[in-house]
Structure formats: C-alpha cells, structure tokens
Amino acid sequence: MEGNRFEGSIPPSLGNCQSLLILNLSSNQLSGTIPKEVVGLSSLSISLSMSNNSLTGSLPSEVGELVNLSELDVSGNNLSGEIPITLGSCTSLVSLHLEGNAFEGNIPETLTKLRGVEEIDVSRNHLSGKIPEFLGKFRALKQLNLSYNDFESALPEEGIFSNASGVSVHGNNKLCGGIPELLLPVCSNKKPHSSQGLLSPKVVIPGSYLELAKSTNGFSLDNLIGSGSFGSVYRGVLSSNGMVVAVKVLNLNQEGASKSFIDECKALRSIRHRNLLKIITACSSIDNQGNEFKSLVSEFMENGSLDQWLHPRDDEQSQSKRLSLIQRLNVAIDVASALDYLHHNCETCIVHCDLKPSNVLLDEDMVAHVGDFGLARFLLEASNNPTKTQTMSVGLKGSVGYIPPEYGMGGQVSVLGDVYSYGILLLEMFTGKRPTDDMFKDGLSIHQFTAMACPDHVMDIVESSLLLETDDENDEDDKYGNRIEKRPVAGYKDPGPVKAKRLEECLDSLMQIGLSCSATSPRDRMSMDVVVNKMNAIRDSYLNLRRRRRRRRRSKSTR
Structure with missing residues (x-):
C-alpha cells in the first residue's frame, strides 16, 4: 500500500x-x-x-x-x-x-x-x-x-x-x-606527568567538503545547473557510491545566506514527504582556503525545474519539452500535496514562503518535488494558533509575482500566503504566462487576466500546446496517467465537439481553483487540503471520461 x-x-x-x-x-x-x-x-x-x-x-x-x-x-x-x-x-x-x-x-x-x-x-x-x-x-x-x-x-x-x-x-x-x-x-589525551597538558587536536579539512569538491570537479562551471539569491547548485557524483546529487553551495557573502542555511536545515530536519525534495546531508565546514563553507546535498532531479518546462529556451533541445494536460495536472497535485503536508500534517506547521516554478523540481518519472526552504517559517501549533499565522511581520519575503498582497502591506506570515503563491503557479501552468510577463501592467495581473476570460473564453487564454492534444484511440496511458502516443501527430487535429467541451470544462475548473487560491483577500482563499481533493477529483473525472470514450470507440470497431 x-x-x-x-x-x-x-x-x-x-x-x-x-x-x-x-x-x-x-x-x-x-x-x-x-x-x-x-x-x-x-x-x-x-x-x-x-x-x-x-x-x-x-x-x-x-x-x-x-x-x-x-x-x-x-x-x-x-x-x-x-x-x-x-x-x-x-x-x-x-x-x-x-x-x-x-x-x-x-x-x-x-x-x-x-x-x-x-x-x-x-x-x-x-x-x-x-x-x-x-x-x-x-x-x-x-x-x-x-x-x-x-x-x-x-x-x-x-x-x-x-x-x-x-x-x-x-x-x-x-x-x-x-x-x-x-x-x-x-x-x-591527558599526560599526567607532562607539562604539555591537553594535546591539541589535529587540524584537518573536514572530509565532507573534500568529497563535495571532488564530486563536482572543483565546483566547475560545467557542473553548474542553477543559481539563486543565496548560492549556486552543482551536479555532482559521489565517489563513495556513485550517487548523482545536487550540491547547493551557499554564497556566505550574501546578507542573510547563513540564516537561510540554518532555517532550511531546521525545516528539513523533521519533514518527510514524497513530494518534498529529499536532502541527503548538510555540510558546515571550511574549504581548502580556510574559508567558511556551507552546503546542502539533495537528490538530483533528472528533469530539472518546472520553470524550464513551462518556459523553455529557444534552442532546439528545449523545444522538445512540452507538458501535456495530464502531466500538468499531476505536477499541480504533487505540489498541492506537498503544501498540504507542510500546512496540516507536520508536527509544527511550516510555511514555505517562496513557492514558484524554479523551486518545483521533477524527477525521472516527472513526479514533482518542492525544494528550497531557505525562507520557510515555522508557525505555532494550530491548537494555540487557529489561524496559523506568525506573530511577526514578514515584510517582502518571497519572489516578485508570487508574493501575496498582504505581505507587501506588512501582513503576517500564514499558510494562506502559500495558497496565494500556489494559485499564481496554477494559473501560470495552464496559461503559459509568467505573472511578471510584460503584458501585465497598468493594473492588469495574471489573476485579472484569467478572471476576465472565465468561464466563456477560457480556451482563448490557455497555453497553446494544450489545444494540440489529441485523444486517438491507439494512444495509451502510462502508470502515471500520462498519454503515450503510439504514432506521431503532425499539426493541429480538430478534437471534435465532445473532446473540446470536456477539455474546456476541465481547464475552467482548474482556472477557478487558481483564481480562488490567488484571491486578494486571504479569507477568500481555499485551504490546501480542499485544493488537493478538488484537484484529484478534476483529474479523475477527466481520465475516466477519456477512458470511457476510448472503450466505446474500440467496442464499435469490433462490431
């Protein structure tokens, strides 16, 4: 089980x-x-x-x-x-x-x-x-x-x-x-008859640092896979067991980097979930120059970040990256499940505070893992704090476009702040537009852009590749619910009125959840446990309809 x-x-x-x-x-x-x-x-x-x-x-x-x-x-x-x-x-x-x-x-x-x-x-x-x-x-x-x-x-x-x-x-x-x-x-050792007293311990460079340096070829640029506000991430291969890992090295010259490292260690020490990035070890040491060195070693995610899939670069290799509707649904449910766990199932409630596509990583099976807990905050137990808010002001914590409006006005950290970020993420996943897109100016936001289109014009704002999906009877689903096309599809194929209507209903339901989660007023937002249930219901309904339609077509073909 x-x-x-x-x-x-x-x-x-x-x-x-x-x-x-x-x-x-x-x-x-x-x-x-x-x-x-x-x-x-x-x-x-x-x-x-x-x-x-x-x-x-x-x-x-x-x-x-x-x-x-x-x-x-x-x-x-x-x-x-x-x-x-x-x-x-x-x-x-x-x-x-x-x-x-x-x-x-x-x-x-x-x-x-x-x-x-x-x-x-x-x-x-x-x-x-x-x-x-x-x-x-x-x-x-x-x-x-x-x-x-x-x-x-x-x-x-x-x-x-x-x-x-x-x-x-x-x-x-x-x-x-x-x-x-x-x-x-x-x-x-103490020598009772010696004037030397307590022997000084041998000064060495701790092996954790040495192994990480070796695994990343000296933290070379060839192994650099990403960088953020507090450091850089390198791909490494541990010599001890051949495991491929991601090594996040903190830039300790950046103000707040040391606190970010401590906060992330605290957050990750007691949480375990299949949709949270697994940290293998932490290293607090000195490098070969005698400087302070701090890093986090995590599982390497073969398929990179969600951001790379939603907004591929213009090179040929990136153009092959395209997420299907079911893949997007699966990722969205994975992220919601991770937040639900952090908010409602941890011993102490945790607010991530920096949810965005670049902090959602995809493994070889396209299962999503939420990472980067450098801004995470612990909240008081729900029994003492029913609203699950932090008593101190957060200020502007997070990334532009995903920060809930109440944080910008000196509001308190709360689980509903993460809900807002999730809502923006959901709208981004299905419209294909960043919340910081140039089109969002003069008071227009991705939330307002979506709200104006729903429900009657939802198909006008969805990411264009979703309109090219086919539902051929020879296609199959893998064990994750993703479509396996058994023959190439060239160009756009008219999905027909039944398929188009079903797709439109599914997308409208998803957009409504995104709009609810990203409501301006925190009291109007859903909690993540409700989101998980609704998202699962949408996916199950869509898959069941698709499978029933295929069975009907196959039944007709055998008569």
Whole structure:
C-alpha cells in the first residue's frame, strides 16, 4: 500500500492478518503511533516498512517478536524515545533502517545479537554515547550510517570501521580517532606527568567538503545547473557510491545566506514527504582556503525545474519539452500535496514562503518535488494558533509575482500566503504566462487576466500546446496517467465537439481553483487540503471520461 495518500492512524486490526509475510505502508500520510499489534505480527518474515510517514511515539517493544524478519524500515517519521532493547531478538535482520527520526539515548548492547545484519542506518536522530565496538565485529555488515547524531569519544577501527566507503559518521562533532581516511580529529589525551597538558587536536579539512569538491570537479562551471539569491547548485557524483546529487553551495557573502542555511536545515530536519525534495546531508565546514563553507546535498532531479518546462529556451533541445494536460495536472497535485503536508500534517506547521516554478523540481518519472526552504517559517501549533499565522511581520519575503498582497502591506506570515503563491503557479501552468510577463501592467495581473476570460473564453487564454492534444484511440496511458502516443501527430487535429467541451470544462475548473487560491483577500482563499481533493477529483473525472470514450470507440470497431 506504499506511495498513496492514506492518512490517519494505522489500524491495530492489521495485527489479525496472521499470514502476512510483507507489510509496506511507506510513503503515505499516516500519523499517530505504531500499534503494538502490527509491529509484533510474528508472521512477518520478509519486510515491514512504514517509512516516510508522520508516525509519532516510540517503537513498541513488541518489535522483538519479529524474530524471522529480514527487513525493518521505519525511517523518515517522527518516532522518539530510545531504541527498544527487544530489537536484539530480531536475529534474522539483514537490513535495519531507523534514520530520520528523533530516537535518543545509546545504541543498546542487545543489538550485539544481530550478527547477520548487512546494513544499519540510524542517521539523523538524537542518539548519543559511545559507538559500540561490537558493530565492528559484525562480519556481514556492509553499510553503517551513524551520521548526524551526538555520538562521542573514540571511533572503533575494527571491521566495518576500517572501510571508509562503508561507514558514515558525518555530523558527530564529539567523535575522534578512527582510520585516517575518515579525517576525524585526533583524540585528546591527558599526560599526567607532562607539562604539555591537553594535546591539541589535529587540524584537518573536514572530509565532507573534500568529497563535495571532488564530486563536482572543483565546483566547475560545467557542473553548474542553477543559481539563486543565496548560492549556486552543482551536479555532482559521489565517489563513495556513485550517487548523482545536487550540491547547493551557499554564497556566505550574501546578507542573510547563513540564516537561510540554518532555517532550511531546521525545516528539513523533521519533514518527510514524497513530494518534498529529499536532502541527503548538510555540510558546515571550511574549504581548502580556510574559508567558511556551507552546503546542502539533495537528490538530483533528472528533469530539472518546472520553470524550464513551462518556459523553455529557444534552442532546439528545449523545444522538445512540452507538458501535456495530464502531466500538468499531476505536477499541480504533487505540489498541492506537498503544501498540504507542510500546512496540516507536520508536527509544527511550516510555511514555505517562496513557492514558484524554479523551486518545483521533477524527477525521472516527472513526479514533482518542492525544494528550497531557505525562507520557510515555522508557525505555532494550530491548537494555540487557529489561524496559523506568525506573530511577526514578514515584510517582502518571497519572489516578485508570487508574493501575496498582504505581505507587501506588512501582513503576517500564514499558510494562506502559500495558497496565494500556489494559485499564481496554477494559473501560470495552464496559461503559459509568467505573472511578471510584460503584458501585465497598468493594473492588469495574471489573476485579472484569467478572471476576465472565465468561464466563456477560457480556451482563448490557455497555453497553446494544450489545444494540440489529441485523444486517438491507439494512444495509451502510462502508470502515471500520462498519454503515450503510439504514432506521431503532425499539426493541429480538430478534437471534435465532445473532446473540446470536456477539455474546456476541465481547464475552467482548474482556472477557478487558481483564481480562488490567488484571491486578494486571504479569507477568500481555499485551504490546501480542499485544493488537493478538488484537484484529484478534476483529474479523475477527466481520465475516466477519456477512458470511457476510448472503450466505446474500440467496442464499435469490433462490431
């Protein structure tokens, strides 16, 4: 059931499924605690995955009943408390993923029984104490990620700790020792009978910086894929595992860049969603000149930004980029889902504050991921702040054309500010015009331009390529609802009155949502959970009508 939009809590009654071998609930919008009835389902022997949700509370001690389980993955949630000592009873574990939570305390000694484990990831938690030496005795262990915790003291050097490509300990500032390739400071020693006292730690350039410089060929212009107000983004290939990444390097000479880095780290530390850009690691270090260096390393998005697809350059390669109606719908729903999660499903409500096409990135499957949280703001809990507004004025935060009017008048940061930006983005996606287009002057805005055309003249303002779409009976849909044309289409083909009417109704519905979201008065705007529901209904209706029409045509052809 992974990769859907299931919400609410996991029902304990799943524990009645006594023959389950695999249970995968990952990448949904599930919340609440993990039921002990589910985590203790002893029939599970292959995999239990609940990753990338918003689950809270502790990992129940009943996890120790999974004695035959090979894979346990609860990463990317908001789980807290200590790692249960009963986890040591899961002696069949090959893969253990606890990363991206808020686990605290030590790694329990009972895990010494997991001698067949091949990969362990407990990164991005609040674990502390010494790193157990027994991990170095696990002969099957190939990958160990302990990064971004609060471990201290000397790092072991045996077993997995002797393999620099197999172990990661970044972001543990109290660690020392280890093999030289890990570039940790030398452990301090006191010499009781020496006048030298405490030995000074060895000064080194931290390996995170060195690996990023190597991966981007010294941050060369050939690898530059974009730049913004606070820095530049480079394509890189990590030498440790060959992963292609995007490295955002902050321009620390720019006023506010350091604060932007801190704010983005805070925002990304506790959020996980399939439509948010996944940050692999952060680097706060010094470069080879001794200057301060800060960067964020994220997944590389094969298809670039939404801006590149909506407004391609005039070169031949860019002209091949054209988003179909369904692709635009899918992207718009992805973005809405991300904002809905930030506004309503995070432990603390987050306002993005800078939503625009260049901050929406598309992966190889054209799934949209919202990125760049440098201006994001945390709001008080909804129970204490029903209107979800920040008590301090935001001023002009964001990008021209997408900033809600109330921000320009000293208004407060609110989720409805993001809703406004989304509305403008939606109008831009289906009209093909930027809100800063030269035509929008003398009081005319993209909102007014659209409002004057709807509903009777909506087809006059839509992006021209959408009018060229065909609905041929030999075309197919891929698994994402995108059309696969089985033969080339040359020029414009009259879609016929039924198809044209259906397209017009779909586009008018989309424009109405964009107009509602970008209303001047915040009280007139929709909330993002309502937007998600309406957008899904529009897409489902359009796809269902198209499929029914194809079935009717095929039925006629076989008579």
